[in-house]
Amino acid sequence: MIDEHHIDALTKLLGDKGVVTRREDMEAYEAGARYDRGRAAAVLRPATTEEVSAAVGYCVRSGIALIPQSGNTGLVSGSTPDESGSEVVVSLDRLTRQFALDLDNRSVRVDAGFRLSELNRRLEEHGLFFPIDLGADPRIGGMITTNTGGSRFLKYGDVRRNTLGLKVVLADEAGTVLDLGSDLRKNNTGVDWKQIFIGTSGAFGIVTECVLNLERLPKQTATAFLVPASGAHVLPLLKAMEERLGAYLSAFEGMSRNAIAAAFAHVPALKNPFQGGKVPDYVILAEISRTSSPREGEQPLDAVLESVLAEIWEMEEVLLADALVGPPHEIWALRHALSEGVKHLGKLIAFDLSFRRGDIMAFCDHMKTEMPEKFPGVTVCDFGHIGDGGVHFNLVVAKDSPLLADATFEQRLRNWVFAVAVEQYHGSFSAEHALGRRNQAFYDLYTPEKLRNMAAGLKTLTSPGKLGSVRFG
Amino acid sequence: MIDEHHIDALTKLLGDKGVVTRREDMEAYEAGARYDRGRAAAVLRPATTEEVSAAVGYCVRSGIALIPQSGNTGLVSGSTPDESGSEVVVSLDRLTRQFALDLDNRSVRVDAGFRLSELNRRLEEHGLFFPIDLGADPRIGGMITTNTGGSRFLKYGDVRRNTLGLKVVLADEAGTVLDLGSDLRKNNTGVDWKQIFIGTSGAFGIVTECVLNLERLPKQTATAFLVPASGAHVLPLLKAMEERLGAYLSAFEGMSRNAIAAAFAHVPALKNPFQGGKVPDYVILAEISRTSSPREGEQPLDAVLESVLAEIWEMEEVLLADALVGPPHEIWALRHALSEGVKHLGKLIAFDLSFRRGDIMAFCDHMKTEMPEKFPGVTVCDFGHIGDGGVHFNLVVAKDSPLLADATFEQRLRNWVFAVAVEQYHGSFSAEHALGRRNQAFYDLYTPEKLRNMAAGLKTLTSPGKLGSVRFG
Structure with missing residues (x-):
């Protein structure tokens, strides 16, 4: 799937530990947390920003497609390879060296491969934490590229609000490293470039290092x-x-x-x-x-x-x-x-929606009223973050339901839910899970042409190489 | 300075009230709050987003340079025309029609021409306010394009954190209107384009409308x-x-x-x-x-x-x-x-710096120690926002000081302060005043070439016309 000489060259850059090609060792990197299984041509595991840069530059010059993968806990097929077997996964799982706490500044500079749990474990003794509260245990890089929110958004905001600085490797021929923002809380000296790498699923560059705002742990x-x-x-x-x-x-x-x-x-x-x-x-x-x-x-x-x-x-x-x-x-x-309870009711079809706060209950009522007629046999099991407008709009179909035999059912259901949420209630079709292969079609459908063209231009400007599972270009 | 037929065409688009060409009526739009006085070819005063779009499109097609102006309270010469007499000011001061409060969502949709004081006056009866606390009374559009912080940043953050959505007119031949973000607090469905218009001094587009997060007034x-x-x-x-x-x-x-x-x-x-x-x-x-x-x-x-x-x-x-x-x-x-007290001591040379919180006092001490030797006769009168790292680093020279006779003095002083702040303490040369003609040279000096090139590319992608006082291209 990938020429042996590419593997040799990448191994020279990253060492033996940095390149995985054995089928059984690649499996963990090929399957998403909830959906889909793809096939990787190889998995790269660089341990420093410099190694990411060298490997990415090499792959771009060689025309190799790259899929950045962080904790791989996302739910939109954003961090796994497709089924072609031609994509190379760039895992952040060895990017866990740097951990520089600044207690005066209430911030930490960390490599993007740290797990959220490990970060918070190290912060606990200082009475601090990174205040994004999630069910999963992602790595920090992926939290940045999905801009996760979580259960305490109401008080602490999202990842965007708590990110002070980023180091990013662009998918260009040089593997350019950008040092964006820093430890500063106030800094208005031009375009705040880090913002375009937050919540965009790694399509514009690979986040390798971040400076995060920390909050005091509640007592x-x-x-x-x-x-x-x-x-x-x-x-x-x-x-x-x-x-x-x-x-x-x-x-x-x-x-x-x-x-x-x-x-x-x-x-x-x-x-x-x-x-x-x-x-x-x-x-x-x-x-x-x-x-x-x-x-x-x-x-x-x-x-x-x-x-x-x-x-x-x-x-x-x-x-x-x-x-x-x-x-x-x-x-x-x-x-x-x-979340687990709902999964056990049957086949789960999950939506991560958001609305103006005043519209959440109206939307859910609307759907509960129309569902029996439109899709009899589908149960609405919603829960969510009322304080910030987010709804986990979960639909469950009994495992023996005849609906599941209908090949068009799931797509029809998705189209209908998104149409009501976005067109009728002016909501978001991805509140905090960002974009991946799973919802690309809705990006294409609901994003005005001008903004899609601007995103394509931005892609050319930053990472013209093949990077990420989302097509912005 | 501008052909009569352009004035006629613009008057057809904006009405008599929308086009100012009498010298005495333009004066208020030509002088900055603290520095500089320029000369405008005309002042446009559109009253709606559609009028901004029509006027901007016309001017871009005609090659006319535009300077967006909001409350004109900035301190970096960002919103006034240069001395050529060829630039046309686009004032937001008549963009004050829309004010749509959403109490459930704790947000308001307003035209960008509202003054901060007027916005808060209308919110007070609902126990709400826009939590950016400033000495000046800017219009909202300018607050967005400078990303102001203020005295309560520690608790409420900056304008960026409190901006949910923007409507922006691009300086392209069509005067394209972008509707970016909305009333949603969680929405990760692609590039968060509004971020590039925040804090970038209006060079990438003119903000005409915004959706703002509101907070409850302290009791x-x-x-x-x-x-x-x-x-x-x-x-x-x-x-x-x-x-x-x-x-x-x-x-x-x-x-x-x-x-x-x-x-x-x-x-x-x-x-x-x-x-x-x-x-x-x-x-x-x-x-x-x-x-x-x-x-x-x-x-x-x-x-x-x-x-x-x-x-x-x-x-x-x-x-x-x-x-x-x-x-x-x-x-x-x-x-x-x-602020007023310091101004009365003599000639004020003001810096709006920021640092990691732990470096503020060290920087100020450093400067106070070195000043008597480097620039005898200059008094340091600093104050600032320790909680977020911002420092109003004010220097005062007695009005009768021989230093003021030295034509190179002020530039040498500025260069030195910025060099120590940025190079030695890794601080910001513009914490919350953003960019304007006044600090363009430091943008050019301290921004890495790659980021300057990316900004130029972004300019072409969004507003290829002549827009704003800052040269990103």
Whole structure:
């Protein structure tokens, strides 16, 4: 699939450890976390930015197509090779040398191959963390190229907001290394080039190093399940919480009855805290947190949450049907079981959508009303980040459903969901999973021609070589 | 300076109100807020995005050079015409029609010509504000193209962080209108094009409309002057405050003795709160704030600040020499008087620098040590945003100083300050004022050739016409 002399040349550049060509050793790099399996011509594992540069430059001069791969935890087939067997994977998994903490600046300079968990493990003793809260455990480079958000976006923002600087290798004949941004928080001296490498799936360059903003780890946390009086009361409830809690509010997650029921069914050990064990139509997980230790004379955080909820109970408009304050590990256990629970109901067809905050519930209601007629047998198991407009709009089809025998079914379903989300509700078809082979067609469909042409021009300007799974050109 | 038939054609597009050619009416658009006076060929005042598009397209087809101008409060000669009399100013001052508040989404869609003060005036009744705190009162479009930061960056970030969407008119023959981003907080479906128009001084397109994130207005604020035990204790003090206050901390501003003394001298009504009236070497203004109203059982914010300061007093390392909690309007009055005070000392040569937070005091010390030898007679009156690394590094020369007779003096001084800041301390030569004619030479000097070439390519890709005061091409 790739000439032996290319392998020899790349091995000279990267050493034996840096080039993988044995079929069985390549398998782990060929399969996506949820979808698809491709075939790599080879896997490169450079250990430094200089090695990435040398290898990329060589491949571009030789016309070899490259697929950057970070933690390979993405869900849109963005980091795995296609089935042609002609693409070379560039893995970041050995780019884990540099870790330079700057406590004064509250930032860290790290190689892009660090896992999020390892980064946070090293930061914990300093009372710090990288505040992107995800179910998966990606490597940092991939978090940058997908611009992940997560459950605490409401308080800490996305990866873009927390990225101060990047080092990027371009797919040009020289393997040009760009040093973009730095440790500075304020710097307006021209184009902020790092922005075009954030959230663009590695098509414009390979991120090899980053400077990240760090936040202080919370020292107090209080959580509750809130049952809104109805779906229409979810947004007023969010606003009432924001008004009373401001920057304390660190999560406001929505969970539909179907998703919760699936979690209870799949994880019997989960405590069902709802009255009579009856799962409400919709439940909010609210979290408030403080980075300070409890101080004498200061109300404990549980008491703050309880008094805020008492105020909300007393409002003229009845927003709440029920509220249950409980320990964070118990409250979050349900939220964390949703994804696995839903998967076990049947075949999962997942959408990562976002909306204006006021439109989330309306969209979900719209779909739940129309689904039985349009696609009978499809169950909506939505949950998501109400505070920032993100929805994991999960659809499940029973494994024995005749729908699965219809070869056009899944595509028709996807087209319909995206059309309603994007055209009718002006939402996003990829809130935090970015682009990959899986949703390329929707990029092509929903991106105005002028912007597609500009992206093609930008590709030529930065990485004219064959790089990444997404076609911007 | 511009053919009469062009004026006629533009008047047909924009109406009589939309085209200014009388010398006396153009004057206000020709002078910068602090520096320079140019000469405009005409001033265009379109009232809608469509009018901007029509006028820009016409001018590009006719080879006419355009200078976008927003509130014209910038300090780098970014928004005024040069002295040739051939440039046409495009003012945003009539772009003030649209104001669409989305309370659920906590965002507003506004035309770019709104003044910050007017925007916040309209938001106040909803308990909201656009959280960029500045001394000047710019229009929103200019805030976007300079990516302003301000005094509360520490808590709320810069304009970039608070911009959800933009409408931009490109300087191409069609006057293409781009609709970029939107009301969504999470959206990763390709290049986030709005980012290249933020902080780039209008060279790539004219921002005509924006969707902005809003924050809740604080309902409680407590402030104090902190006198650090020495300059070396400023950063440990910041970290001790961050550890204990987290997201409560909304400002941590540094003020040097020279700057404070200048404010006291210029504004005799200012209260001097320091022991014996003796101004300390360095003073920190610390502010904490809460968006919630005081709640029963909750410590008032003044008491929180006092108890945090008591904890810091008890630390093993002595960080504080003194601390004075006082009412916000009195505490901020001194901070707000610094800029005017310093101006009255003599000729002001101002620098808008930024550093890693840990390097700010070291840089200022370095300069204060070397200044008497390198440039005797120049006084350093620095103040700035320690929490985010920004420094208003102000130098003052007595009006009767012989230095001012030396034609090369100011340039030599600028070159030296920038060289130390950028080359030795890896700082930024424009933290929050962005680029204009005033600092173009330093862009040319300190931007790597590859990035300058990429910017030129981006210019061709977006706005090939003559647009803006900065030469990226």
